Amino acid sequence: MATEVKIGLPKGSLQEATFDLFRRAVFHGRVSSRSYFPTINDPELQAIMFRAQEMSRYVEDGVIDMGLTGKDWICENNSDVIEVCELVYSKATAKPASWVLAVPNESDAQKAQDLGGGIIATELVNVTKKYFANKGIDVKVEFSWGATEVKARLLGGIVEITETGSSLRANNLRIIDTVMTSTTRLIANKNAWNDKNKREKIEAIALLLRGAIEGREKVGLKMNIPSDKLSDVLALLPAEKSPTISSLADKKFMALEVVMEEQAARDLVPKLKRHGASGIFTYSLNQVIP
Amino acid sequence: MATEVKIGLPKGSLQEATFDLFRRAVFHGRVSSRSYFPTINDPELQAIMFRAQEMSRYVEDGVIDMGLTGKDWICENNSDVIEVCELVYSKATAKPASWVLAVPNESDAQKAQDLGGGIIATELVNVTKKYFANKGIDVKVEFSWGATEVKARLLGGIVEITETGSSLRANNLRIIDTVMTSTTRLIANKNAWNDKNKREKIEAIALLLRGAIEGREKVGLKMNIPSDKLSDVLALLPAEKSPTISSLADKKFMALEVVMEEQAARDLVPKLKRHGASGIFTYSLNQVIP
Amino acid sequence: MATEVKIGLPKGSLQEATFDLFRRAVFHGRVSSRSYFPTINDPELQAIMFRAQEMSRYVEDGVIDMGLTGKDWICENNSDVIEVCELVYSKATAKPASWVLAVPNESDAQKAQDLGGGIIATELVNVTKKYFANKGIDVKVEFSWGATEVKARLLGGIVEITETGSSLRANNLRIIDTVMTSTTRLIANKNAWNDKNKREKIEAIALLLRGAIEGREKVGLKMNIPSDKLSDVLALLPAEKSPTISSLADKKFMALEVVMEEQAARDLVPKLKRHGASGIFTYSLNQVIP
Amino acid sequence: MATEVKIGLPKGSLQEATFDLFRRAVFHGRVSSRSYFPTINDPELQAIMFRAQEMSRYVEDGVIDMGLTGKDWICENNSDVIEVCELVYSKATAKPASWVLAVPNESDAQKAQDLGGGIIATELVNVTKKYFANKGIDVKVEFSWGATEVKARLLGGIVEITETGSSLRANNLRIIDTVMTSTTRLIANKNAWNDKNKREKIEAIALLLRGAIEGREKVGLKMNIPSDKLSDVLALLPAEKSPTISSLADKKFMALEVVMEEQAARDLVPKLKRHGASGIFTYSLNQVIP
Amino acid sequence: MATEVKIGLPKGSLQEATFDLFRRAVFHGRVSSRSYFPTINDPELQAIMFRAQEMSRYVEDGVIDMGLTGKDWICENNSDVIEVCELVYSKATAKPASWVLAVPNESDAQKAQDLGGGIIATELVNVTKKYFANKGIDVKVEFSWGATEVKARLLGGIVEITETGSSLRANNLRIIDTVMTSTTRLIANKNAWNDKNKREKIEAIALLLRGAIEGREKVGLKMNIPSDKLSDVLALLPAEKSPTISSLADKKFMALEVVMEEQAARDLVPKLKRHGASGIFTYSLNQVIP
C-alpha cells in the first residue's frame, strides 16, 4: 500500500506563494476559501493549513509528518524536529526576514542594555527572553496581540519582524539591534524521518520544491547560430553553463539551448544578437532540478 | 467569404475556467465586465455568453451554432442537438458533478420510496420528475430558487448538485441516491453540423480545445543523458511515451525531451537524477494535440 | 561603476499591462500598493511611477532618463524628447487609441465647423486648441475634470479618448471627427541619449521590451515528422518562417520546432495532424527578439 | 401560551429596505450573512428569508403564516392567499414597478400583435402567457435565466421588470406595452387568518409596518411662537394637520409641535421664520400610526 | 487645568458597536482606518485601541486609566483592576458569550472527565487550566492560533467562545460543558480610581455610556388623548412608567409623552389606537439616563 505523508502548509501571508511553489513543483493544489484541508493531486500527500507560528509543534507531536515554517518559530517553540532544507522563496529582496529590537525615534535608547528594567512587547516571546538573558539584561517580555508598533511608544521597546525596515520607519521607530534572522525551512518529524518510505517521499518533495524555486529564477533561452560563429557565442556564455547544442538539418546552423538566470539572460540577449544569433527567444520554466 | 460560427460560452461558475481553456487553445478572448459578447481574436468565431441552464435550447433553436454546457441541462431541456465531444475541464477532482437526492440528517427516509407523497425542491425539475416516475414513486417536484438546503428541512427532500458532498454535509443533509451524473459537453446545432464548412470549423475548435485540456495536465521534461546511459533512462519512461532524442554536438551526451503527465513527471524526476540525467528541467505546455 | 538609468512607468490604466511586459522582458518588478517607487530586479534601473499625462515633462526636464507614455501627451506637453520606439502593447484590438470630437446624438452638428462659437471640454487642451486653430474655427476650449460625456450634453461638444467608440455610443454620443491618434512610445531625455553608457542601456531595454511584445503574440510549436513527409509539412508553413529541424536518434523521424503567430498556429495545427505530424504541442514564450 | 407567527421576508434586492422598515417598526432583527433565519426580537415572531418569487407559494402551503412579496409573484404563482395590505416602501419614485413588453430599438414591432408567432423570454411566464392569451396572440413564452435584454435581440421580445425604464433604454430597448404593475403586499395564509390569535398578531404587525412607512416620510417640527402670532402661524399650516399647542411657563409664548410631510416642512420652515417663530427645529420619526 | 483620562477601546469585533455607543453618549469619535488613536471630541479624554485580550493588563499597569473589555480576559490575565460597571451592549440575544468545552460529534466524550490525559486547544489558556484543575482532571492545555475547530478533530477537545453555538454545530462539534460566561465590563486602574478628579470623570463616562445603552432599547412615544379618556389610557401603561402629561391649548385634549422599552411600545400602540389616542408617533432616543 502507498505511503501517505501529511504536510502542513502555512496559512496567511506565505499562503499564496506556497501554492505557487507547489504548482511549479507539479503538485496542483486547490484550497476552498474556508477550508483548512487543501486538495493536492498526489494520493500520497495530504495537506493541512496551519499558521506558521504553530507548525513546528504539530510536526514535533507527529500530528503531521512534515511542514513549511520559519526558522524563527522553530526556535520560539523550541521544537525537536529535522530541518530537511532551507527554502528561500524569493531572491527578489535577497534579504531574509529579521526580528529586530526597535524603539521610538525619540527614545534615548541606543542599545539593548538601555532598555534594562523595562517591558518589551513581541510575538516571539521565548526567543526574545533568551536574547536578553544571554546579554544579562533584566527586562519583562510580554506577548503582544498585534499593533506592536503602538506599544513601542507605550512601553519603550518591541521586538518585531521586518524585511526592509520600511514599515518600522513609517511608524517612526528605530532599529537598535537584530535579535535573529529567519528563513523558511522544510521540517520533518523524527519518526517520519526514520521511516524509510516516508523519508524517501519527504526527500522527493524537497527535491521538487527546490527545483521549483530554481525554476522561478531561470529562463530557457534558444537560438540558431551560424556554425562558424559557435565558438564566439559560447565564449559569451557564463563559464559554468553547459548549453545543449543540437545539429540541424541545415548544417550551416547549430541550435543552442541554455537554461540560465533571468538577469544574466537580460544582459546576454543584446550581445547574442550582435554576434550573429538569430531566432532568439526565451521561455519560462517550472522547475530546474539542482 | 469566411464561414462565421456562433459559439455559446457558459456564464457563471465555469466562466473563468472556460476563458482559460480558450487562451490555451490560442483563442485569446476579452470580456468586459458587463458584456454578454466577449471579443475573441478569430474573425470566424463570434461568442455569446449564456447560462449553462439554457445553452442547449439556444443551440437546438439555431440561435447559436455550438455551445458548451452540462449533460444535465441537455437532458433537462430534452434538447435535440449533436454532442461533439466531452470536455472534462478538471482532472483534479476526477469525479463528475452529481445531482443527488438528499434529506435532513434527522429524517427517517433511507431511500427514494420513503419520500412518496411528499414535495421535492430542485433546480432540475424534469430530470427529477422522470427519475421518480421511472421508480413509480408519486411525488410533487417543485422548482427551487436557491437556498435549497433550507427547503430540505421545510419540505423533506431536495435534488441538488454536488461535487464532493461537503456542502451538503455542512448543512446536515444526507445523500440517499444519485439522480444523475454530468460532465461538460461541446454541442452543435444539427443544421450547422450538416453544413460542411461549419462542421469543419466546429471540429477544428473541438480539436484545439481538447488539446488545451491535454496541455493543462502535462509538462515538457528535458534533460541531457550520457550516451551510454540512454537505455537505462529509456527504461524508466512510461512504455507508451515516445521521447524525442537529439544528438548533441558533444557526442558523449544525448538530449532527451518528453511530454508527459505532471504526476508521472513528479515521480520520475528523482529517479532520473539518480540514473545520471543532468540539466533536468520542466516547462508548461499550452496544448498537446491528441 | 555601473550606469544607473531612471525610468518612468505609467500609473493607472496601463500599469498592470506595463508590469506584465516587464516581467516578460525579465525585469521582475514589485510595486507595493501605495509606493511610487517600484522595485525592479536590475541594479542599473531605478523606476518611478508617474501619470502618463506628465511623463514627457519629467523626461524633458531630466528628472528621469526615459519613460513610457502616449504620443498624445508628448504633443499636449509639447515636450522636446527623443522617441526611441513605438511599443504597441496589444495587437488584440489592432486599433490605436484616438482622441475624437464628439457631440450628442441629438445635436445638429455634423462637422467641427458647426461648433464654432461654443465651448469644448477636454483633458487634451493644447492639442484641441491647435486642431481648431488649424481649421480657423473659433471655440473656447476648457479643461475637463472627468465625466466629459456629461459635459457633451451641457456644452455641445467634447474631445475625448476612445479605443472602440463603444463607451461614447453607450452615452449616446456621435463622433464627428478624429483630432489625433496615439500609441505608446518609449521616450528618452536628450542628454541621457547623448551619454554613451545610458544610451546603450536605453537601447537594450527597448530591445527587450520589443521582444516581450513579440513574445506575447507568438507560440512555440513542436512536432515529430516522418522523414519522408518533411517537404510536405514544410510547404504548410508560412514562407517567411525558418523552422529548426533536428535529426533524431530514430532516423525515420525529424523533430521540427517553429515560432509563429498564435493565430497562424491555430489554423496550422489541424492541417499538420492530417499530414502525419505526431507529438504536436504548443508552449508559451516570454520574448521573441526581433 | 403565546401565539407564534412565522413570517417570510424577501431575500435579495428588497432585503436591506425590509430590515430598515422592521427596525422603524421596533422589531430589531439581525441576519447573519449566510443565515436564512434572521433573529427578530419578538418571541411571538419567527422570520425566514425567501426569494420574493416563491414567497406566496410558501404562504399558501402554510409553511409560513404571512410574508412580504410583490403582487407580480402572487399572480405568477396564482396563489390563494389573503392580501392584508399594500406596503409602498418608497414614495421617492412614486411609481410602482412595471413588467413591460420591450423590443430592440431597431425592431419593426410597435404593438404586442406584431410579435405574434415569435418567442418571448421572461421571468414571469404565467402572467405573460395570460397577457398574450387575453389578446388572442399566439406566442411561445420561455423562462429566461437573467440577461433578458440580450435575449430581446436574439428572440425579438421580452417581458422585463423596470422602475424607470432607464436600464432598458441603456440596452437600446423600447417599451411597447405594460403587462402588469406591481407593488409590495403583506399576505397571509388563509388558515392563519381564520385563527383569531394569529390574525390579531398579523393585523398588529400590519399596523406597525404601515406606521413605519408613514414615519419615514414625515418629520416632527417644533417651535416657539409669540402668543399673539399664533393664529397667523396656524394659518400657514396645512388645513388637515392638528398641531399640539402647549402652554409654556412664560405666557408670552406658546410651544407648537406638528408632524408633517418632509417636503411640506421644507417649504414651511422659511415662512415660519419670517412670521416670528423661533427655536425652530426638526427631528426624525420612527412611526406615525395611520 | 483639566483632568485628562486615557481610555482603551476594544479593537476588532466590538469596535463598530463601541463607536456607535460613544456616538449615542455624545462623544463623537473618528478613527482613521490604520490609526490606533481615535479622535474623540472631548478634550479631557484620550482614546487608544487595544485588543480586548490585552486591555486589562494595560489598565492594571496604568498605561491607560480605564478600558472596555470582557470579563473573560480580565480573568485570563488575572488583572487587579476596578470593575466600574457591566455594559451589556446588546439585549437582542440576551445571552452573554460563553466559553465552552466542545468535542467532535463523533467523539465518545460526554463530560470533561472523559478528556483526561488529552490535549485541549484554546485561546483562553489560564481560565481553561483552572477549570480542569478545579475538577482534578489532568490535561495539557495549549494555546491555539485560530482554526480551533480543526484542532478539535486533531486533538480531541477545544475551549472556544460562542454566542449561540451555531458556528460549533456547523463544524460538527458538540458542547459538553460551559467553562465560563462573560460580558463586557468598564474597568479602571486603581490609582486612577483613587484620584478624585479622574474618578469623577470615569463615573460621568460610565453614566453616559449606561444612558446610551438604555437609549438604544427605548423609544419616545407621543400622542394626544381626549381629556375624558386619560385615565383609561393611563391604565394601559406599565405601572412603573411616569408619563409626562401636558395641557394643551385645546382643553378637550391632553398631550401624553412616555419613554418606554421598544418591545412594550410595540404591544401598546395597537391598544392605544383602539382606546381613542390620536396622532400617535414614535421616535428614537440617544440616551436615557438611568
Next chain:
Amino acid sequence: MATEVKIGLPKGSLQEATFDLFRRAVFHGRVSSRSYFPTINDPELQAIMFRAQEMSRYVEDGVIDMGLTGKDWICENNSDVIEVCELVYSKATAKPASWVLAVPNESDAQKAQDLGGGIIATELVNVTKKYFANKGIDVKVEFSWGATEVKARLLGGIVEITETGSSLRANNLRIIDTVMTSTTRLIANKNAWNDKNKREKIEAIALLLRGAIEGREKVGLKMNIPSDKLSDVLALLPAEKSPTISSLADKKFMALEVVMEEQAARDLVPKLKRHGASGIFTYSLNQVIP
C-alpha cells in the same frame, strides 16, 4: 409654473457628506452609482454632479444656477460668482483645509524665498503663481497629476491641500508656509441671483442647509423637574439658551426641553441628575434653524 433651479453637487471626497447634509435638510436624494444626475425629491431642484475643481466655472457660465465648492477653486478659476454663504460641514476638526507650501524634511529650505529658481508642483496652479508673484519670487509652477508628495522630493517643493498635516508628516514633508485656507461655499450665478424667484429658492436652500449643519452638532434634551427646583436647574443652563418649560398635569413637576450643543449636554447631564431632574433623555435633531 414652478421655478426650476439647477444645483451642482461636488463629486468625490465631499460627496457622501453632502448627501447626508441634504437628507437632514429634508431633500432626500438618490444617486445611482454611475449617474451624474442624482434624483432629489424636490420638483423645483435639479442636481448635477461636478468635480469641486470645475464647479465655479459652470456656475459662472450659467450651466448651473448654484453649486457647492471650495473657496480655493473659486479663486483658482477666478470665477465671477455670488458667494451666498459659507457651509462648514464638520466642526469636529474645527480647522478649515489649507493649501500649504511643503518641502522634504531633509531640505535646507526654511521659507518660500529659499525655493526661488526651482520648480513647484501643485494642483492649484494659478493661486500658487499669484502667491509667489506677490512675494516677488521667481519659480516655475507646474500642474501635478497626483502623487504630489513624491514630487516634493524630486523637484524640491509642492503646494498641497491638508487638514491636519498628518499625511504630509507621514511622507516626511515639512510645511514652510500657508498659501491659502479654504472652506466650502454655496455659490450662485449672477443672473440667477437677480431673478427674484430663483433667488428666493436659493436662499431657502441656504437656510435649510445651514439648519442641517446646526442640527448635526446639537441634541434635544428633555427632563422633568420638581417645580420647586426649577430655578436651580435653570441656573445650570447656558445663559443664552431659552428652554421650553411646560406645565404638567401633575403640578408638582414641570417639563423642560432645551436644544443645545452635544458637548455641553455631555457635561450638563450628570449635574442635572444630581440636582433632582428625572426622566432625562436626549434625542437627535435633523435641523436647527439659525
